[in-house]
Amino acid sequence: MLKLEEKIRSKSAKIGIVGLGYVGLPLAVAFSEAGFKVLGVDVQRRRVDAVNQGQSYIADVSAERLQAVVANNLLQATTEQSRLKETDAICICVPTPLTKTKDPDLSYVTHESKEIAKCLQPGQLIVLESTTYPGTTREVVLPILESSKLRVGVDFYLAYSPERFDPGNKKHGIRNTPKIVGGINSQSTELAQVLYSQIAETVVPVSCPEVAEMTKIFENVFRSVNIALVNELAQLCHNMNVSVWEVIDAASTKPFGYMPFYPGPGIGGHCIPLDPYYLASKAREFDFHTRFIELAAEINERMPYYVVFGIMEALNTRGKGLNGARVLILGVAYKKDVEDVRESPSLKLTQLLSDKGAKVSYNDPYTLKIKLSQGELTSVALTKENLSSADCVVIATDHSCYDVDEVIAHSKLVFDARGATRGLKDNNIVRLGE
Numbered sequence: 491m492l493k494l495e496e497k498i499r500s501k502s503a504k505i506g507i508v509g510l511g512y513v514g515l516p517l518a519v520a521f522s523e524a525g526f527k528v529l530g531v532d533v534q535r536r537r538v539d540a541v542n543q544g545q546s547y548i549a550d551v552s553a554e555r556l557q558a559v560v561a562n563n564l565l566q567a568t569t570e571q572s573r574l575k576e577t578d579a580i581c582i583c584v585p586t587p588l589t590k591t592k593d594p595d596l597s598y599v600t601h602e603s604k605e606i607a608k609c610l611q612p613g614q615l616i617v618l619e620s621t622t623y624p625g626t627t628r629e630v631v632l633p634i635l636e637s638s639k640l641r642v643g644v645d646f647y648l649a650y651s652p653e654r655f656d657p658g659n660k661k662h663g664i665r666n667t668p669k670i671v672g673g674i675n676s677q678s679t680e681l682a683q684v685l686y687s688q689i690a691e692t693v694v695p696v697s698c699p700e701v702a703e704m705t706k707i708f709e710n711v712f713r714s715v716n717i718a719l720v721n722e723l724a725q726l727c728h729n730m731n732v733s734v735w736e737v738i739d740a741a742s743t744k745p746f747g748y749m750p751f752y753p754g755p756g757i758g759g760h761c762i763p764l765d766p767y768y769l770a771s772k773a774r775e776f777d778f779h780t781r782f783i784e785l786a787a788e789i790n791e792r793m794p795y796y797v798v799f800g801i802m803e804a805l806n807t808r809g810k811g812l813n814g815a816r817v818l819i820l821g822v823a824y825k826k827d828v829e830d831v832r833e834s835p836s837l838k839l840t841q842l843l844s845d846k847g848a849k850v851s852y853n854d855p856y857t858l859k860i861k862l863s864q865g866e867l868t869s870v871a872l873t874k875e876n877l878s879s880a881d882c883v884v885i886a887t888d889h890s891c892y893d894v895d896e897v898i899a900h901s902k903l904v905f906d907a908r909g910a911t912r913g914l915k916d917n918n919i920v921r922l923g924e
C-alpha cells in the first residue's frame with residue numbers, strides 16, 4: 491500500500507483545498523467533518539478571515555457546521571500558498587470563467603498550478619476539480635507541475651475529479667452524489683478514489699482525466715440543450731395558444747424515456763452558461779463544430795430578449811408603453827432559493843428593461859444589492875404598495891418564499907417567466923409559454 495493511501499485511510503493525511511468558493515468551502519468542510527485536518531487556501535483575505543472566524547458566506551454551509559470544524563481545529567484557512575507543502579493531497583477549486591469573447595480563461599488554473607509547482611512535495615496527490623475542457627489536466631496542469639522536476643506517477647500523483655455540486659439542493663450533496671475520478675496513471679486514479687471515498691458514498695473511477703473532464707461538460711451540455719429545447723417549445727406553444735406547462739406536466743407522467751426541463755428567462759450560474767463553451771472551443775482544435783452547443787446557447791441567450799418582448803406586448807395590450815413603465819422584478823438569483831446571481835438572466839432582464847426606459851426595481855430576499863452597468867440597485871420590500879404601484883410585476887425567479895396568491899392579488903399585471911402561477915386563470919397573469 492502506498493504511504494499516502496495509508497495516511498488517507500487512517501485519516502492522518504492533511505488535505506489542502508485551493509479556492510474557498512461555492513465548490514471549495516463545502517468540500518473543505520466535508521473533509522473536516524470526516525475527521526481530516528484541512529488547510530483552505532484562498533487569495534481573498536476577506537474569505538480566509540471569515541472561514542477562520544467560522545462565518546460562512548456560502549448558503550449551503552451553515553455557520554454552525556463551519557464553527558464546529560474550526561473550533562475543533564480541523565479546518566484552517568490561509569492566503570499563504572507556500573503552506574500547501576504541509577499537505578498530502580490538494581484539491582484545486584479555482585474559477586474557470588470565459589473571456590469577453592467566450593473563450594476559456596484558464597489563467598486561474600495555470601496560476602495555481604505554478605503556485606503548487608513551487609512547493610510540490612514527493613508523495614502528494616493533486617486533483618483538479620474546476621470544470622474545464624478535456625485535456626486540461628494532462629496538457630496544461632501536468633507540464634507546469636513537472637517543471638518542479640518531480641515526475642508524475644513516480645514522485646507525485648495527478649487526477650481530475652469534476653465537482654457536481656448543485657447549490658441549494660437539499661436532497662443531493664457531497665455524500666450522496668457519486669464522484670467521478672480519472673487519474674493520469676492507475677495509481678493516481680486509485681489514490682483519488684480512496685481520497686473521495688472518505689466523503690462520498692460512491693466513487694466512480696474512469697480510465698483517464700479526459701473521460702472525467704468530458705463527463706462533466708457533457709452533463710452540463712445535456713442540461714443546456716434540453717433547456718433550449720423546452721425554451722423553443724415554449725415560444726411555439728405561445729404562438730399556438732397551447733400551455734407549455736400543461737404539456738410538460740402531462741409528458742412527465744411517462745415513467746421512462748423522458749425527464750422534465752422547464753422554460754424560463756434564460757440560464758445562469760457558474761456552470762451551464764459557461765462550461766459548454768469550453769468544449770466548443772476545444773472542439774475547433776479538432777476541426778469540429780459542436781452545433782448542438784452553439785444552437786442551445788443561441789436559444790437560451792435570446793430568452794431574456796424574448797421575455798422583454800412579452801412584457802412589452804402585455805403592457806401594450808393594456809394601453810401602456812414600456813418606456814416609463816414601473817416594472818418590479820421578483821427574484822434576481824439565477825435559480826430559486828439560492829443567493830447566487832452569477833450570469834443570472836434576471837440581471838440581463840433588468841438591464842434590458844432599463845435600457846428601454848422602464849423604471850425597474852426588484853425584490854430578492856437572498857440578494858439585497860445588485861450591480862448593473864448604470865449603478866447599484868437595492869432590493870425593495872415586497873409590500874402591497876410596491877406590488878400595486880408597479881405597472882408590471884415579473885416573476886423572474888420563483889423563490890419558494892414568494893406567496894404567489896398575494897402577488898397576484900395586489901398586482902395590476904403579472905408576467906410569469908417561471909410557471910409559478912401555472913394552472914391559475916386570471917386576466918392579469920401573462921405566462922411565458924402560453
Ligand SMILES: NC(=O)c1ccc[n+]([C@@H]2O[C@H](COP(=O)([O-])OP(=O)(O)OC[C@H]3O[C@@H](n4cnc5c(N)ncnc54)[C@H](O)[C@@H]3O)[C@@H](O)[C@H]2O)c1
Nearest residue numbers: 509510511512513531532533583584585586602620621653
Ligand atoms: N458553483 C457551482 O455550482 C459549481 C458546480 C460545479 C463545478 N463548479 C466549478 O468549480 C470551479 C469553482 O467554482 P466556484 O463556483 O466555487 O467559484 P467561486 O468563485 O465561488 O470560488 C473560487 C474561489 O477561488 C479563489 N481563487 C481564485 N484564484 C485562486 C488562487 N490562485 N488560489 C487560491 N484561491 C483562488 C477565489 O478567490 C474564490 O474564493 C469552477 O471551475 C466551476 O466551474 C462550480
